Structures are given as structure tokens and as C-alpha cells.
Amino acid sequence: MTGAPFEIDTDALHAYVDGQLPAERRAAVETWLAAHPDAAALVAQWTRQNEALGALFPPVQQDPVPARLNPQRIAERVRTGRLEALRNIAAVLVVVAVAGSLGWYLRGVFWQEEPVYERLIDNAVIAHALYVKEKTHAVEAAADSPNLMRWLSNRISSPIDAPDLAAQGYTFLGGRLLPGEAGEAAHGPAAQLMYENAAAERLTLYITGPLPDKKEVWKLESRRGVDAYYWANDAVTCTIVASLPETDIRTLGKTIFEQLARKADSTWNPSAG
Amino acid sequence: MSQQFLDEIELCVPALRRYARALTRNADRADDLVQDCLERAIRKQALWKPTGPLKAWLFRILLNLYRNELRVVRRRGEHLAVEALVAEPAVAPAQPGRIALAEMARAIETLAAEQREALLLVVLEGMSYAEAATALGIPIGTLMSRLGRARAALRTATGGAEEPRLRTVK
Numbered sequence: 001m002t003g004a005p006f007e008i009d010t011d012a013l014h015a016y017v018d019g020q021l022p023a024e025r026r027a028a029v030e031t032w033l034a035a036h037p038d039a040a041a042l043v044a045q046w047t048r049q050n051e052a053l054g055a056l057f058p059p060v061q062q063d064p065v066p067a068r069l070n071p072q073r074i075a076e077r078v079r080t081g082r083l084e085a086l087r088n089i090a091a092v093l094v095v096v097a098v099a100g101s102l103g104w105y106l107r108g109v110f111w112q113e114e115p116v117y118e119r120l121i122d123n124a125v126i127a128h129a130l131y132v133k134e135k136t137h138a139v140e141a142a143a144d145s146p147n148l149m150r151w152l153s154n155r156i157s158s159p160i161d162a163p164d165l166a167a168q169g170y171t172f173l174g175g176r177l178l179p180g181e182a183g184e185a186a187h188g189p190a191a192q193l194m195y196e197n198a199a200a201e202r203l204t205l206y207i208t209g210p211l212p213d214k215k216e217v218w219k220l221e222s223r224r225g226v227d228a229y230y231w232a233n234d235a236v237t238c239t240i241v242a243s244l245p246e247t248d249i250r251t252l253g254k255t256i257f258e259q260l261a262r263k264a265d266s267t268w269n270p271s272a273g
Numbered sequence: 274m275s276q277q278f279l280d281e282i283e284l285c286v287p288a289l290r291r292y293a294r295a296l297t298r299n300a301d302r303a304d305d306l307v308q309d310c311l312e313r314a315i316r317k318q319a320l321w322k323p324t325g326p327l328k329a330w331l332f333r334i335l336l337n338l339y340r341n342e343l344r345v346v347r348r349r350g351e352h353l354a355v356e357a358l359v360a361e362p363a364v365a366p367a368q369p370g371r372i373a374l375a376e377m378a379r380a381i382e383t384l385a386a387e388q389r390e391a392l393l394l395v396v397l398e399g400m401s402y403a404e405a406a407t408a409l410g411i412p413i414g415t416l417m418s419r420l421g422r423a424r425a426a427l428r429t430a431t432g433g434a435e436e437p438r439l440r441t442v443k
Contacts, residue, residue: 010417010421011417014417014420014421014424015402018395018396018399018402019399020401020402045428046424048372049372049377049396049424049427049428049431050396051372052372052373052374052376052377052431053295053377053381053392053393053396053397054396054397055374056295056374056377056378056381057291057294057295057393057397058291059287059291060287060290060291060294061287063290065286065287065290066304068304068308069286069290069304069307069308069311070283071279071280071282071283071286071311071315072279072283074308074311074312074315075279075315078312078315078316
């Protein structure tokens with residue numbers, strides 16, 4: 001590399017071939033190549049490669065640029081696309097808002113709140129399942145406890161007597177006081193009365209004061225493997241829970257509800273059953 | 274969107290098209306690629322720092338799109354037909370020592386993708402090594418070694434390897 005003003009290495013030869021050297025360095029490389037025929041042959045080969053590549057992939061300047069490659073047009077499309085996207089988003093937001101408020105507005109129409117008695121029946125069934133199994137503590141106060149029914153009547157704020165089910169073969173065992181529910185469905189505490197027949201089959205009555213609507217309702221259904229017969233009027237609600245054939249439970253219901261209604265001194269309409 | 278930005282992009286379109294054609298060997302695919310590249314550049318204008326060379330940035334976008342496309346095609350196992358070259362001339366070399374274009378067309382196919390990308394960028398676009406390295410997203414030293422390997426491989430593929438080898442030079 002004698003006489004070269006800078007180091008002539010492979011990179012310099014590449015730069016020479018690719019026309020990336022300033023004039024004085026070009027001249028220096030040329031001088032050096034004259035003295036190095038091997039390198040000169042290589043450089044010539046590279047140059048021929050470049051020429052071939054250039055010819056193989058000629059410049060496209062003479063080709064008219066298609067409209068789709070016009071940056072101005074693309075920019076316009078991008079701009080309108082963005083505007084459209086914004087419009088779409090806005091439209092979606094409007095639809096969501098309208099649907100949302102409509103739904104909120106209509107919720108009262110389509111969404112019926114579960115009636116309070118549904119929960120009363122549930123509570124009656126749960127309490128029944130809990131206490132009928134008990135042998136010695138099935139009731140809080142036995143049937144012969146003094147003032148039992150007055151106590152329960154006071155606590156549920158409705159005058160009740162223990163219905164007499166002797167004709168159906170059931171003996172009154174006694175009763176207990178159960179907590180009511182808080183919140184909107186508040187119905188105060190409940191009195192649970194328990195009966196038993198000769199076959200040691202038990203049934204319970206779950207009695208509360210009247211619900212706010214004071215409507216007369218009848219409901220017979222099976223829940224959690226037992227039958228529940230619910231009745232309410234303007235003075236009292238009562239859920240009979242037992243495992244009995246439907247005719248039996250209806251007969252029981254008739255006499256129980258009749259006696260409760262009579263005691264509460266409210267209107268009694270046996271035909272409604 | 275600044276008009277100047279769009280004007281500058283417009284000046285790069287012929288170079289992008291030429292490079293894309295060389296990469297894809299298919300004029301339609303090349304223009305699709307350039308169109309995607311321009312759209313992306315215009316959408317991402319905010320990401321371009323006006324201090325850097327716009328041309329290198331555009332080529333970088335183009336290369337990324339091209340590589341993504343290759344990856345997708347490879348994953349799908351599709352075979353893309355390579356169109357006959359538009360300007361393929363007679364097979365016989367015009368002069369002794371000249372490389373026949375058909376021969377070069379075949380030879381360039383044998384290069385590793387990264388070598389082909391580097392060589393074409395330097396040779397076709399006349400990009401400075403620094404600019405080309407930016408466009409390829411590699412250090413300049415890597416660019417030089419890819420260039421060297423590409424030229425050596427082309428030499429072998431076009432039969433130039435029988436000519437004296439360079440020994441005296443590091």
C-alpha cells in the first residue's frame with residue numbers, strides 16, 4: 001500500500017466500485033490498482049456486476065407513476081379515511097347511547113321484580129327443612145306454653161291462633177319466632193308453627209304479618225323437594241310446608257287459611273281457592 | 274399533512290419502485306409494496322424525524338413490509354410466481370467479460386435475502402453506505418460485510434471466480 005494517502009482496504013475498493021469516493025481518493029485507488037492486478041481484476045468484476053444489475057433492473061423513471069402511487073392522493077384518502085373512522089366511531093357512540101337510555105327507560109316495562117312472596121316461600125321452606133328434623137328441640141315453645149300464641153301474635157303484629165288440624169290427624173307441637181328480612185322486602189319476623197300426625201310426619205306453617213300490597217295471593221308449588229302452599233290476605237301471610245299429595249295439602253290449606261282469616265277478622269273468600 | 278413532506282415523498286417514488294421491482298421481480302407486486310409503503314409513511318408521518326433522511330426512512334418501511342410479506346408467504350407455504358423479467362435481453366453476452374443479464378438474474382436469486390437487500394440498495398439506488406445502513410437498520414460494518422459476501426457469491430455464481438482472487442488485500 002505504498003504511496004497511498006489512506007489505507008486501501010476492501011471497504012475502500014467497494015466504495016471505489018460504488019462511486020462513493022471523493023475524487024482524490026479515487027485517483028489514489030486507481031494508482032494502487034495499477035500496481036495490484038489481482039485486486040484490479042476483482043474490482044473490474046465488481047464493476048461488471050454493478051453494470052449487470054443496473055441493466056437488469058433499469059430505472060423506472062420513464063414509466064408513468066400510476067395514480068395509486070401518488071402521495072397526494074394517498075394523503076387525501078388517509079385523511080378522508082380518518083374522517084370516516086371518526087364518523088363511524090361517533091355513529092357507534094350515538095347508537096350505544098340511544099340503546100342504553102332506551103334500555104334504561106324500558107327496564108321497568110320488561111324487568112319485573114321478583115314478588116316478595118317468592119322469598120317468603122323460600123324462607124318457609126328453608127326453616128321447615130331446618131327444624132322438622134329436630135327431635136327434642138323442634139319447637140322453641142311447646143303447644144302448651146302459656147301465652148304462646150299471644151306472644152307470636154304480638155311479635156308478627158297480626159292476631160293468630162294455631163289452626164286446629166285435628167280433623168286431618170295433625171297435632172300442634174308448638175312454635176318458634178324467626179327473623180324476618182331487611183330491606184325493601186321487609187315483612188317483619190315470622191312465626192313458625194309445627195304439627196305432627198300419628199305417622200310422625202310433620203308440617204310447618206310460616207306466618208307473617210301482611211305484605212305492603214295486602215293482596216290476596218294463592219300459590220302452590222314444590223321447592224327443594226317439599227310442597228309449599230302460600231296464601232296471603234290483607235292481615236297475614238302463611239306458607240304451609242309439607243310433603244303431601246296435592247289434594248291433601250289443598251284440603252289442609254283450605255282449613256288453615258280459613259281459620260287464620262277468621263281470626264284476623266278479615267274478608268274470607270273460600271271460592272278464591 | 275405538510276405539502277413539503279408529500280413532495281419529498283413523491284421524489285422518492287421512482288427509486289422505491291425500482292428497488293421493489295428488483296426485490297420482488299414482479300412489477301405489480303412491487304407497486305403494491307410501494308403503495309403500502311407510501312400509505313404507511315403518510316399515516317406515520319408524525320414518527321418521522323425531519324432531521325433524518327426521508328429516503329432512508331421510506332426504504333426502511335418498504336423493507337419491513339417486504340420482509341413481513343415474505344414471512345407470511347413462507348408460513349403459508351405459498352409459491353409466488355416469479356414473472357419473467359421485463360427487460361431480459363438475449364442470453365449471449367454482448368462483449369466478452371460482460372455478465373449476461375439472464376445469468377445475473379439467476380445469480381441474484383441465489384443470494385441470501387439480506388445480501389440481496391444490501392447489494393441492491395447500494396448499487397441501484399446509489400445510496401451512501403451510511404444511508405443504506407440506516408435503511409436496512411444495521412451498522413455500517415455489517416453492511417460492508419454483507420456487500421462483500423454478496424459480491425463474492427455473485428462472482429461464484431456468474432463464473433467470475435476463476436479469475437484471480439484477491440489475496441493482497443485484507
